[in-house]
Amino acid sequence: MTKEFPNATRKAFSRRHFMAAAAGVIALPKLASAQTAVQELINAPGRGNWDDQFDAVTSRSQAAVTSNQPILGPNAPMNLMQAIAEYQRIVSNGGWPEVHPNVPLQFGVNDPSVRQLRQRLIVSGDLPQSAGMSDSYDSYVQGAVRHFQARHGLSETGFIDEYTLKALNVGARVRLAQLETNLSRVEDLGSDLGQRYVLVNIPAAYAEAVENNAVALRNVAIVGRPSRPTPLLDSKIFEIIFNPPWTVPRSIIQKDIMPLMQKDPNYLTDQKIRLYDNKGQEVDPMTIDWNAEKAPNLTFRQDPGPNSAMASTKINFHNKYAVYMHDTPSQSLFNDVVRFESSGCVRIENVRDLDVWLLKNTPGWDRQKIEETIHSGISTPVNLADQVPNHFVYITAWSAKDGIVQFRDDIYNLDGAPELALQTTSGIE
CATH class of the missing domain: 2.40.440.10 (L,D-transpeptidase catalytic domain-like)
Structure with missing residues (x-):
């Protein structure tokens, strides 16, 4: 059927050393409450350029996500290591909140669940921190949702459909494990293509x-x-x-x-x-x-x-x-x-x-x-x-040098987490 991926052999440049060094630069103290952790992540001075800036009125989400860098370019392992370090920081500080809409979430809606959505998108870098906290589904949120959808291979509708909600509510720890799984795959494939x-x-x-x-x-x-x-x-x-x-x-x-x-x-x-x-x-x-x-x-x-x-x-x-x-x-x-x-x-x-x-x-x-x-x-x-x-x-998670991390559904169930299985349809055999 398909060939197996061999167990990753560690390269001369140890990613463990990279993670330790990265953690020393950007790790934040563990906080007692998940809500406080979310706010700490949003306000952290060490976020650097992780927020991806874009015009919230005229969405450039696909242009912002699309890159001329190949998935398996020479910097692919390093880019994934950087993404892993960022997601380790997110996980160690409580991850991101789940989104539980009270009403259909789309442009113009005003509802407390939009605040959850804003927090979720800020933590993952889809919504600029400057967009702030409110109950309003404004053009900033619409643009951020499109950006999130582009990163996950979803239709860029700008509203929260069933499949976008499922992707939003995959936990940060699961996404971290997905990145680590794919780093092993990228390392095994090598760069001499x-x-x-x-x-x-x-x-x-x-x-x-x-x-x-x-x-x-x-x-x-x-x-x-x-x-x-x-x-x-x-x-x-x-x-x-x-x-x-x-x-x-x-x-x-x-x-x-x-x-x-x-x-x-x-x-x-x-x-x-x-x-x-x-x-x-x-x-x-x-x-x-x-x-x-x-x-x-x-x-x-x-x-x-x-x-x-x-x-x-x-x-x-x-x-x-x-x-x-x-x-x-x-x-x-x-x-x-x-x-x-x-x-x-x-x-x-x-x-x-x-x-x-x-x-x-x-x-x-x-x-x-x-x-x-x-x-x-x-x-x-x-x-x-x-x-x-x-x-x-078979790469379900990767990152470019600009820090934009992309994820896709685990269509053949090779990543080992049921939350990552095919989300965008229920009838494919």
Whole structure:
């Protein structure tokens, strides 16, 4: 299914030493009451630049959170260590308060539960201390909520929906443990990923094209559902196929196509999926018993075209899981917050931008040539002049050098805390 993360081996630069040093600089005395601890955190002179400043009237939450730093850049372990030190300080002083709304929390509301929300957001650095304490859900709170939502991969609505409330009420101690878990993962992955590489972070459901330690492209992705997870792997992209035919994996034939053919005998014909025997001869689907226990031992292949499962592009890299990256005709799915819908492969939004970036060193394959080839409808494989490293990783918490910490749901339940499991939907298998 997925490869295991090995136990982290401690590096020459001990993070324990870092934590001890950091604690000596910013640790605060433990306070008796949680409420007092919250106020102490809010008013602490040692907060430095942890508060992230932004225009509360015209929200720039996504711009403030988005960075051209890659998740696994050379400073990733240090950035996580700094985040861990800050969260240790928060935990040692009582954490943050839970938010229990009396009314729907949105712009214009005036309610005592907004005060809880303000305290919560100030402690985590989403709301500037200068916004103060009141019962008013004003533009400062709205902007802070959007900032919080952006950091957690949620829809930036600016109001407290069910999923934002769940994320708000994950305790600081749980978030600290999540950061520590992911520091071990980042350390184990190392920093030698290549001068140019593609990284897919599965829980974040996006892909980064990285060059010279900066993100050249960041593309929204759709990854495997929990019942059919996208595997962790390291490989090299060696080929792009434009207008690819799709050979249907056996698992999809058995789990999906067999039941569909039982309901609709014209399904394969409508989807332009042809059947071939081991001699390459086409087989009429009407001759198959679709109620049999096992799928027929035939090759199922969908013709190329804009409505095929892979649409314009298939990106190939060597791996034992038979997965790849590809385009999709279902572009509307990229607008979903929950993008864990595939059978293991990774669908890439705006994949032609990634095609151009991958082929930049391959003579004769500029964007115009790529577009002409796709428009032709002819299946065309192209070998990359220089193979590009490709990494599928599982990182649910990370931090950039500006101190902005990001968290994502633990979609495959690898972090070990039920509070971190998939929050943004209840029906994904």
